Each structure stands twice: as structure tokens, then as C-alpha cells.
Amino acid sequence: MNKWTRRAFIGAGTITGGGFLLGVAGFTFAPSRHSLVSADGQARGQLTTWITINPDNVTTILIPHCEMGQGTPTALAIMAAEELEADWTLVRVAEAPALDAYANGYIVRAAGGGYVPAVLGRGVDYGAFKLVEWFGFQVTGGSTAVRSTGEYGMRVAGAAAKQMLVEAAAAQWGVPAPECVAKASRVTHAASNRSSTFGALAQAAAGRAVPTSPALKSADSFTIRRTSPQRLDIPAKVDGSAMYAIDFSTPGMLYAAIEMAPVFGGTLVSVDPTPAEAMPGVKKVVQLTEAVAVVADSFWRARRALAALAPQFSDAGHGGVSTESIFAAFDAALGAPPAVPKDAAKVVTADYRAPFLAHATMEPMVCTAKVEGGRAEVWTGVQDPLNARSTAAKALGIDAASVTLTNLLLGGGFGRRLPFTFDYVDLGVRVAQAMSPVPVKTIWTRENDLQHDYYRGAALSRHAGALDASGRPLAAHSTYTGGGNGEAVFMPYAIADMEADEKEAKHPIRPGQWRSVLNSQHGFFKESFIDELAHAAGTDPFEFRRSLLVEQPRFKAALEKAAALSGWGTPLPAGEGRGIAICESFGTIVAEVAHVAVSPDGQLKVKHVYAAVDCGDVVHLDGATAQVEGGIIFALSAALLSEITIAEGRVVQKNFRDYPMIHIADAPHVTTAFLRSDAPLGGLGEPCVPPLAPALTNAIYAACGVRVRELPVRKTPLTRSV
Amino acid sequence: MAITTTVNGTPHSLDVEPEMPLLWVLREQLGLTGTKYGCGIAACGACTVHLDGRAVRSCTLPMSAAEGKQVTTIEGLAQQGTLHAVQQAWVAHQVPQCGYCQSGMIMAVAGLLAQTPAPTDDEIDTRLTNICRCGTFVRVRAAIHAAARAGATS
Numbered sequence: 001m002n003k004w005t006r007r008a009f010i011g012a013g014t015i016t017g018g019g020f021l022l023g024v025a026g027f028t029f030a031p032s033r034h035s036l037v038s039a040d041g042q043a044r045g046q047l048t049t050w051i052t053i054n055p056d057n058v059t060t061i062l063i064p065h066c067e068m069g070q071g072t073p074t075a076l077a078i079m080a081a082e083e084l085e086a087d088w089t090l091v092r093v094a095e096a097p098a099l100d101a102y103a104n105g106y107i108v109r110a111a112g113g114g115y116v117p118a119v120l121g122r123g124v125d126y127g128a129f130k131l132v133e134w135f136g137f138q139v140t141g142g143s144t145a146v147r148s149t150g151e152y153g154m155r156v157a158g159a160a161a162k163q164m165l166v167e168a169a170a171a172q173w174g175v176p177a178p179e180c181v182a183k184a185s186r187v188t189h190a191a192s193n194r195s196s197t198f199g200a201l202a203q204a205a206a207g208r209a210v211p212t213s214p215a216l217k218s219a220d221s222f223t224i225r226r227t228s229p230q231r232l233d234i235p236a237k238v239d240g241s242a243m244y245a246i247d248f249s250t251p252g253m254l255y256a257a258i259e260m261a262p263v264f265g266g267t268l269v270s271v272d273p274t275p276a277e278a279m280p281g282v283k284k285v286v287q288l289t290e291a292v293a294v295v296a297d298s299f300w301r302a303r304r305a306l307a308a309l310a311p312q313f314s315d316a317g318h319g320g321v322s323t324e325s326i327f328a329a330f331d332a333a334l335g336a337p338p339a340v341p342k343d344a345a346k347v348v349t350a351d352y353r354a355p356f357l358a359h360a361t362m363e364p365m366v367c368t369a370k371v372e373g374g375r376a377e378v379w380t381g382v383q384d385p386l387n388a389r390s391t392a393a394k395a396l397g398i399d400a401a402s403v404t405l406t407n408l409l410l411g412g413g414f415g416r417r418l419p420f421t422f423d424y425v426d427l428g429v430r431v432a433q434a435m436s437p438v439p440v441k442t443i444w445t446r447e448n449d450l451q452h453d454y455y456r457g458a459a460l461s462r463h464a465g466a467l468d469a470s471g472r473p474l475a476a477h478s479t480y481t482g483g484g485n486g487e488a489v490f491m492p493y494a495i496a497d498m499e500a501d502e503k504e505a506k507h508p509i510r511p512g513q514w515r516s517v518l519n520s521q522h523g524f525f526k527e528s529f530i531d532e533l534a535h536a537a538g539t540d541p542f543e544f545r546r547s548l549l550v551e552q553p554r555f556k557a558a559l560e561k562a563a564a565l566s567g568w569g570t571p572l573p574a575g576e577g578r579g580i581a582i583c584e585s586f587g588t589i590v591a592e593v594a595h596v597a598v599s600p601d602g603q604l605k606v607k608h609v610y611a612a613v614d615c616g617d618v619v620h621l622d623g624a625t626a627q628v629e630g631g632i633i634f635a636l637s638a639a640l641l642s643e644i645t646i647a648e649g650r651v652v653q654k655n656f657r658d659y660p661m662i663h664i665a666d667a668p669h670v671t672t673a674f675l676r677s678d679a680p681l682g683g684l685g686e687p688c689v690p691p692l693a694p695a696l697t698n699a700i701y702a703a704c705g706v707r708v709r710e711l712p713v714r715k716t717p718l719t720r721s722v
Numbered sequence: 723m724a725i726t727t728t729v730n731g732t733p734h735s736l737d738v739e740p741e742m743p744l745l746w747v748l749r750e751q752l753g754l755t756g757t758k759y760g761c762g763i764a765a766c767g768a769c770t771v772h773l774d775g776r777a778v779r780s781c782t783l784p785m786s787a788a789e790g791k792q793v794t795t796i797e798g799l800a801q802q803g804t805l806h807a808v809q810q811a812w813v814a815h816q817v818p819q820c821g822y823c824q825s826g827m828i829m830a831v832a833g834l835l836a837q838t839p840a841p842t843d844d845e846i847d848t849r850l851t852n853i854c855r856c857g858t859f860v861r862v863r864a865a866i867h868a869a870a871r872a873g874a875t876s
Contacts, residue, residue, distance in 0.1 A: 069820030069856045230816060237821030238809045240756020240796035244822060247755035255750070280739070300746040362760050362768060362822040362855050411758070411822030412855050446761045622816055626861070630819055633857025656765035656853060665847030667859035 050096075050157045051080060057185050057199035059086045064096040064149060065140040066383055067233055068413035069630075070685045071623040072145040074231045078620055079150040082224045083158030083217055086198070087185035093232050095407060096138075138386040141418050141513065143586035143683020146619055151681055159214035161205070165198055168205035172196075219617065228622030233409075245366040245381035245408045246443060253368065254283055256431045256442040257303040258293040260452050263649035264508050265316030268292055276305035285309070286434040293431045299443050318508045318649040323458070326507045326646065327353070330460035330481040333505035337464040338477035341497070344466030348536045352463070352528055353710040354482070354521040356644035357456035357514055358449070358651075358659060363411020365444040367428025371396060372437035376403045380425055381410040387419040392429045414634070415513035421454040450659055451651040454512025455644055457482040461525040471537030473548070476529065480522075481505045487585060488522035492555045493530065493548035509646060515634060516689035519585040523690025524639075524697070524711060527581035531698045532707065541698060542568050542580050554589050554614050554677055555582060561612035562591035565671055575599060576607075579698025581691040588615040588682030592632070594668075594695040598704040602718040606636060606668040606696065614675040615682035621674075624684055628672045631688030637662040639693040640713050727788040729754065730798025740786035745769045747785055748795060756796035756825045760853070767852030770826035770833070771795050777833025796825040799832060808832045811869035819856035827852045831866055840870045 052060045061080050063073040073093040081091045162182050169187035170177035173194050180189050188195040219225075236242040261267055271292050273285035281301035286293040292311045296302035337349045368379040369392070376396055382388040389405040396403075410417060428442040444452075459482025466474040475497035478489070481504070489500035514520060534544035542563045549556040559582050563569075566578055575598050582591040595608040609632050618624045641660050645652045653659040697708040700718060708716045724735040729752060738747055743762075748754045748771070757780060760768030764779040771780045772794040773787075799806045805813070808831050818824045827850075834841060834849050841849070846866055854862070 069818075071819070228816075230813065233821070234813055234816060234818050237818040237824055238805065238812045238828060239800060240754070240825050242821055243755075244758075246759065247749075249753070249755075298742070298746060298750050300742050360855060362766070362820065362853070363758070364760075410820060412820045414855070443759070446763075626816065626819060626858075629860045630857035633859055634855065637855075637857070655763050656761050657763065661766075661853045661855065662859075663847075663851050663853070664859045664862060665850075667857075667863075670860050 050153070051084070051161050053161075053198050053202040055199045055202070057087075057197045058090050058092060059084065059185065059198065060092045060094055061154070062096045063093050064138055065145045066095060066381075066385070066407055066410055066413070068140065068381075068383065068410035068417070070145075070627060071231050071233070071620065072140065073233065074229070075146050075620045075623055076150045076154045077232065078224050078229070079146070080154040080158035082222055083155050083214075084162045085182040085184070086158075088224055088229055090185050139384040139419060140413070141383050141415065143588070143685040143687065147587060147681035147683060150619065155216055156214060159216050160211050163211045163214045164205040164208045165201050167208055168201045169196055172201070172204065225619050226617070226621055228620065231623060243408055244363050244411045245368070245379060246363055246411070248368050248379045248408055248441070250368070250370065250379075250439050253439045253441055254295050254297060254435060255299040255302050256286070256293045256295045256428075256440050257299060257306045258291050258427060258431070258442055258444065258448065259306055259309075259311060260291040260427070260448065261313040261316075262451065262651075263313065263315040263318050264510055265318060266290065266313045267316070269312040269314050271309055271311035273309070275308040279305040279308065281305075284435060286431050288427065288430055291427060293427075293442065295431065295435055295440055299441075303445065315649050316508070321508060321649045322647050323356075323645045326458060326505075326509070327460060329505040329507065330458075333481050333503040334460060334462045334479050335503075337462055338479055338499070338501075340464045340466040340475045340477060344474055345469040346467040346536055348463075348465045348467070348529075348532055350463050350529055350532055350709060352461045352525045354459045354524060355642070355711060356458045356509060356646070357520075357638055357642050358453040358644050358653070359412070359414045359416035359512070359514060360450060360453075360656075360659065360661070361410070361412030361414060361416050364446055364449040365416075365424035366441065367425050368439060368441040369429040369432035370437065370439035371429065371433045374398055374402060376429060376432070377439075378403060378405045378425065378429060379408060380405070380428070381408050381417060382422060382425065383410070383413050383415075383417040384419045388422050388425050391422040391425050395426045395429050396433055414515040415517070416453065418513050421512050423452065446655045450644070450653050450655065453644075454510050456514030456520060457511050458509075459483070459521040459525075461521070463525070463529045465529065465533045465536075467533065467537050471539055473533050473537070476533070478525065478529070479503050480525065482521060483511070483518050484522060485518055488518040489526065490584070491526050491530065492552045492582075492584065493545065494551055495548065508649070515631070516585055516686040519583060519686070519690040520635070520638075520693075523581065523583040523585075524693040527583065527691065527694035528697060528709065531579070531581075531694065531701070535701070540569070545580070545582065554675075554679060555584070555591075557675055557677075558582060558589045558591040558612045558614050561673055561675055562593045562610050565610040565612065565673055566593035566595060566608070568593065573597075575703055577699045577702025577704070579695045579700070579702055581694035581698060583687070583690040585687045585690055586683030586685075587680065588613065588684060588687035590614075590687045590691050592688070592691040592695040594692070594699040596696065596699040596703050598700060598718050602704075604640075604700065604713065604718055606640075606666070608669045608671065609636075609692070609695070610671045611688060612673050612675060613684075613688065614677050614679065615684055615687070616679040617676055617681060618674050619681075624674065625672050627684040628688045629670045631686065632670055632692050633662070633667055635689040635692035636666075636668070636696065639696050639711055640666070643712050643715075725785050725789050727785070727791055727793055729793045730795060736785065738785055741784045744771070744780040744783045744785055744788050744793065748780065748793075754795050754797050758822055758825055760823065760826070765853070766823070766826075767830055768823050768826040770829040770852065772829060772833055775833075775836060777830050794829075796829055799828065806832055807869045807872045808835065808865070811865040811872065815861045815865040815868060817858050817861040817865050819858055823852060823854045823856075824858075827854065827862060831862075831869070835866070835870060835873060839873055841866065
């Protein structure tokens with residue numbers, strides 16, 4: 001096993017930056033002048049600057065991840081500042097530039113153990129696995145930032161910087177380093193009553209050797225971690241000054257509105273540009289292989305002119321595809337229900353169905369670009385600036401080094417802005433190329449966004465389970481379409497005979513990574529089915545699960561905590577019910593209980609959701625809580641309302657009227673508890689999504705006796721069967 | 723023919739089509755990018771501004787409807803460098819995540835509190851229909867009540 005150690009991140013080398021900069025401990029595998037200490041010795045690295053301390057004692061921490069609402073920059077800065085012993089009020093963050101030196105893939109690789117796990121191994125952390133594949137990128141995804149970059153990079157960088165500052169002070173004062181104490185951005189030597197700021201020591205510290213194994217703080221001495229300092233990005237988000245990709249402007253910039261081939265894979269056959277060209281403000285009608293764009297001096301004028309065109313697109317032979325044809329193919333691929341033991345006292349079978357979903361980030365896709373003389377400047381919002389830079393370069397036929405990409409704030413990501421889904425960058429730079437050297441901002445409309453997403457896949461899952469005469473489960477088998485992996489299908493329960501097999505059924509709807517990825521479908525499937533087994537056994541669904549988790553203490557503890565928070569077992573009024581579900585994803589175990597009310601005429605109200613979360617430990621308590629609340633609301637909106645349908649090969653839904661989202665009126669109370677375990681840090685951006693849908697539908701069954709086997713919930717009438 | 727309107731206290735004379743939505747004039751002509759585009763059909767509320775003190779969705783409001791009116795955007799909500807009570811509550815409750823919808827959310831809530839200084843939960847549910855994809859509603863509700871209490875004591 002080619003396992004990397006923490007030592008690999010702290011190889012010897014001089015400090016880049018010079019002056020008053022103190023830089024420590026960021027390595028890439030790019031060839032360069034510094035050797036890395038690694039188990040196999042293959043890798044070489046380049047020292048980069050993550051921490052700078054200015055003479056005014058302000059510490060700036062460069063974060064190789066984007067801010068898309070998840071609060072990662074604040075959490076990572078906390079992890080560095082904790083080890084550095086920085087005064088938190090003097091800490092600032094900035095996003096690392098889109099340069100190879102700031103790739104983060106190597107850290108994820110280390111966090112993942114430095115080897116690629118067997119894909120179908122039990123409980124494989126698929127998020128980290130995917131990122132290992134994308135090694136060398138600068139990705140924010142897979143709920144990995146805190147548990148990889150933070151744990152293996154930021155902490156070590158902060159600790160090394162502190163040691164260098166302490167050694168610099170000791171040398172200056174002629175006292176033993178162990179007698180000097182770093183605290184609140186100062187180093188103090190009590191015996192001689194001397195004290196100096198980090199800022200005053202930084203230049204001297206920067207000249208010292210980088211320690212290869214700095215001591216890390218123990219959890220019981222944390223002063224910033226586990227607390228809730230205010231997020232560093234929030235002030236700019238309440239006064240309108242936060243700069244998202246859509247807000248960028250540069251002198252002389254024009255605006256483009258675009259229409260892509262409505263059927264995936266289609267191309268532009270013909271378009272008469274005349275009607276648009278005559279309209280006010282229009283500069284050019286740009287024809288691309290798969291799209292037509294109108295460039296004008298305002299976005300509204302561009303869009304109005306685009307609407308005057310009647311482009312003809314080919315359908316790439318997919319014009320007959322529909323939601324019905326896709327699910328018919330799914331059904332045929334699955335065939336008969338999986339076999340279960342013949343000696344079972346009771347056999348339970350069920351099909352579950354999950355729809356295509358769009359990400360629908362509040363900020364639609366935007367890319368501004370200026371192409372001139374074999375070079376390009378790009379301003380956009382992506383979850384991987386390095387990879388997006390490559391996409392732009394490839395589209396223009398130039399080297400990545402000839403592209404400068406500036407990543408701005410993301411108005412939501414949820415997986416839409418990950419590698420291999422940068423069509424908006426690809427199209428944006430080609431529109432700008434047609435207007436070279438004039439910079440052009442291409443803004444997608446909501447209609448573009450919903451109809452040209454990379455979708456959470458639709459899926460069908462067919463289950464069969466067997467109980468013995470005492471109600472204990474003997475077997476749980478399933479076959480499914482739409483993709484899966486070991487983590488997504490894994491059930492922690494002590495059932496002797498469990499199998500989950502994927503069946504392939506192809507379709508042309510392009511797939512994407514949607515918050516929690518395949519766990520979003522499989523969480524619903526497996527935690528619905530275990531609930532059906534519990535009811536078939538005549539056992540309380542909480543007690544049923546609990547009895548099967550004796551060998552899984554972390555799962556059991558989370559399940560019990562969620563149940564306790566919710567008052568599980570206490571009486572509820574008629575028409576109300578609780579449902580429970582538990583899933584592990586991205587290294588974190590989450591149990592959720594939903595409490596719902598269903599009126600006699602079938603109106604559903606989600607009253608409260610209780611979440612028990614074991615992510616090992618919490619770095620930023622309030623930020624972590626916000627991810628739990630947000631994950632639950634995001635998942636609830638999808639579970640209740642969301643469905644992308646396909647007709648004649650194209651997406652039917654156009655905007656928030658036919659792809660609605662929940663409002664504040666529909667949002668339940670949320671109660672969150674974190675369980676502290678000795679497990680490694682888990683992710684938090686995604687793991688609260690998967691248990692929500694099954695907790696909700698299990699609660700609906702408890703409330704009114706209707707078993708919802710298809711999402712979204714609104715498609716199933718909830719008339720109470722008394 | 724130029725359209726005259728006052729934005730955050732400053733009068734402007736704008737040479738734009740009367741049917742151009744206020745949103746794009748604010749963002750592109752005046753550089754006030756705090757007001758966001760989210761849907762273009764007045765469904766999500768990211769573009770909410772105040773027109774003569776009332777919350778409106780600027781993505782479907784033609785400039786002709788802003789003629790002679792007072793427009794307030796998120797950039798003009800703070801007074802003399804002091805954040806509005808709603809903005810202060812938003813910071814105190816750490817409401818924003820991605821933050822893209824929050825300009826509109828804050829303007830909608832400021833408009834709500836101007837009319838209904840101490841809204842009940844039911845009133846909040848009925849009157850606030852802005853979309854937030856990050857799912858900040860739990861904190862939005864808490865912050866509205868906090869802003870209402872601050873307003874009552876100020």
C-alpha cells in the first residue's frame with residue numbers, strides 16, 4: 001500500500017515570497033526543486049505559501065477551496081489559526097489563485113490513504129475516491145475540505161509556522177525556545193518579561209528551516225475550534241458588496257444571451273441572424289456548433305434579440321426519449337424481483353423510484369472572458385478553478401498557461417460547478433473568442449440553467465427481503481439502475497444475506513454530481529425498504545434498526561440520539577407520525593427523524609426534523625450546524641417538489657414555476673446534535689441530505705398509512721387510510 | 723426619451739427602453755450589483771428592491787413603472803454607515819450561506835417589517851416567498867423575530 005504520511009506535507013525547503021511573508025507547507029506533485037519525504041519516494045513537490053504574516057500582525061491564510069456557501073474558508077482558517085496560536089480577530093482569508101502550485105488533489109489523496117480503494121468495497125468513501133481520481137485538480141467537492149486540506153494541510157502549516165516564530169523569538173532573545181509561549185499572535189518569554197508580535201518576528205522566522213514534524217495541539221487545548229466565531233464571508237453578503245461571477249465587469253464589456261440545442265447532443269443546423277441584428281444594442285449573432293448567442297450592450301437587449309431568432313437544431317437521434325421511455329428501460333433492465341431464500345416466513349418486495357433533479361443554484365451559470373492574441377482572461381465561479389482553466393484553454397486551442405482564470409464567489413454549487421461540467425466556461429470563452437478582443441459576459445437564464453444542467457440521475461430500485469418466523473430479517477436483496485457504489489448501497493445492519501446489484505440502462509440525459517451524489521437516491525431506497533421490513537415484522541422501525549446495529553456502535557449511538565431528540569415513542573395526535581432513517585456518507589453518519597402531520601384531505605406539513613450527526617469532531621460549531629440545517633432543507637425541497645421530466649428528448653421544466661422550491665412556510669424546525677466520536681473527521685456539506693427523504697416518507701407512512709415509493713412526494717395522494 | 727428615477731437618494735436620468743426591467747438598469751447602468759438575477763419571472767425574489775418603500779421584484783418591473791419613484795437597493799439600506807436592523811440580525815444569526823439570495827431576502831424582510839413591525843410566524847409564512855437554495859430558512863425566521871424585537875426597542 002502506497003500510503004502517504006503527514007510527514008509528506010512538511011518537507012524541508014526555503015520559504016518562497018521573501019520579505020515579510022512566512023510560507024509553510026503546501027506541496028504539489030508538480031516537478032520542482034524540493035523533494036518530498038514520502039513512503040515511495042516518487043513524488044516531488046513545490047513549496048507554496050499558505051500563511052502570510054504582515055508587520056501589522058495581520059495573518060492571511062490562502063485557501064485552496066472555493067466559497068459556495070459551505071463556509072469552508074472560515075473552517076480551514078480556524079484549523080490553521082488554532083495551531084498557529086493566532087489572534088482570531090487578526091486572521092483574514094483569501095482564495096488561492098488558479099495555479100498548479102495550489103492544487104489540492106494531493107491532500108485528498110493522502111487523506112484517502114494514498115491508494116485507490118476497491119470501488120465496491122464496503123463503505124468506501126466515494127467522495128474522497130472520486131477526488132483521488134481527479135488528483136492534481138483544485139476541487140471543492142466530496143465534502144472533503146475540512147477532513148483533508150484542513151486536517152493534513154492547514155493544521156500542519158499552522159503548527160510549523162508557530163514553531164518557526166517561537167524559534168525566531170528565542171534566538172533573538174537568547175533564551176531556550178521551550179521557555180517561549182505563543183498565544184494570541186504574540187510570542188512571550190515570561191522569565192525575562194519579553195514579548196513580541198508575530199508580525200515583528202515574521203521576517204526572522206521566515207528564514208528558519210521548516211520543521212518536518214511540528215507538534216499538533218490536542219483537542220482538549222483547542223480555543224478556537226469547536227466554538228462559533230462569525231464567518232468571514234458574511235459581512236459582504238448582507239450589504240450587497242459580495243462579488244459573484246455574475247457581478248464582475250471590466251471596461252468595454254458586452255453581454256451575451258445564449259440558446260443551446262434543446263436535445264442533448266444536438267447541434268445548430270441553421271439560424272437567420274437578420275431579425276436580431278436589426279435590434280437596438282445588438283453587436284453580433286454568434287453561431288457555435290451547438291448554440292447560438294446574441295451579443296449586445298446589455299443582457300436584456302441581448303436576450304430580447306435572441307428571442308427574435310428561430311434557430312433550428314438537430315436532435316442527435318434522441319428526439320424520441322421521454323421520462324416514460326427511460327423508466328420503461330429501467331424496468332426491463334431490472335426484470336423480476338431479486339430472489340430470496342425459499343424458507344422465509346415472509347417475503348417483502350418493493351420498487352422505489354427517484355427522478356432526475358436539477359441543481360438550480362440561485363446564481364445561474366456565468367462566464368466572462370476576454371480573448372486576445374493567443375491569451376485569455378476568464379472570470380467565473382467554479383468548484384475547480386484549475387480544471388476550468390484547462391476547459392477554457394482546450395476550447396480556445398491554447399495552453400492552460402495562456403489562460404488566467406479568476407474564481408469569484410459562487411452563488412451556490414451543490415455539484416453543478418464541478419469538473420467535467422464546465423459547459424458554461426466552454427461556451428463562454430467561445431462566444432468571447434468570436435468578439436475578440438472585446439470582453440463578453442455570457443449569462444445563462446434560469447431556463448438555460450434548468451434545461452442544460454448535468455442532472456442527478458433518475459433511478460429505479462427493486463427490492464426483495466425475507467423475514468423468519470420471529471420477524472428477524474434473513475435477507476435483503478436489490479437491483480437498481482441509475483448508478484451506485486459500495487458506499488451508497490451499504491447497509492450497516494446485521495442481515496446475513498445482503499446484495500445490491502447494478503443493472504445498466506443507458507439514456508442520453510447527461511449525468512452530474514448533485515449534493516450527496518448517489519447517496520441521494522440510495523439513501524431513499526435502502527432506508528425505505530428497511531422500514532418496510534420493520535413494519536412487515538410488526539416491530540417499531542427504530543427498535544428494528546437498533547436491534548440490527550449491535551455491531552455498529554457509531555450507527556447505534558446516532559440512531560438512539562436522533563430518536564431521543566425527537567421524543568420517539570411518545571404519543572402523537574391522530575394524523576401525525578415520526579419516521580427515522582440513518583445513512584453514512586463522506587465519512588459521516590447522520591440519523592434523522594422527521595415529524596409530520598397529514599390532514600384528512602391529504603395535506604402534508606413537515607413540522608420538525610431532528611438530526612444526530614457523527615462527523616468525528618466539529619471544527620466550526622455554528623458553521624457545522626448551518627450545514628446540517630441547509631442539507632435538510634435542500635433535501636426536503638427536492639423530496640417534496642422536485643422533478644425534471646423529459647419529453648421529445650428535451651427537459652420540460654423551464655423555471656421556478658414548474659420546478660418549484662419550498663418557501664419559508666414549508667421549512668420545519670430543525671434540531672441538531674453532534675456526537676463526538678474518535679472517528680476521523682467526516683464531511684458535512686453533503687451527509688445530511690441522504691437520510692431526509694426516507695425519514696420523511698417513513699413518517700408519512702406512520703402518520704397516514706400511505707407508503708410513498710416515488711419521489712417527489714407530491715406525486716402520491718396522501719389521503720389517510722384509517 | 724430619458725426616464726428619471728431616484729436610486730438610494732441619487733437622482734438619475736436614464737436613456738433606456740421603458741420596458742427594460744429595473745433589475746438590469748440597476749446592475750448594468752448603475753453598477754449596483756447587490757440586486758441579483760435569479761429567475762426573471764418574479765418567482766424567486768433575489769431581485770427584490772424597495773419602490774417608494776414597498777418591496778417589489780425588479781426583474782419584471784419595467785423602468786416606466788420606476789419613473790419619478792424612489793428606489794432603494796441593498797446598497798442603500800444602511801443609513802449613515804449603520805446597518806439596518808435586518809442586516810444586523812442577519813449577521814448576528816449568521817444567516818447567509820452562499821448569500822446570493824440574501825440581498826433580496828433582506829430587502830423583502832425590511833419591507834415586511836416596515837408594514838408589519840412584529841410579524842407572527844403565520845404572517846412571515848404568508849408574506850415571505852423568496853427562494854433560498856442553501857436552505858437558510860431556519861435562521862431567516864429567527865433573524866426576522868430578532869430584527870422585529872430590535873426595531874421595537876430602538
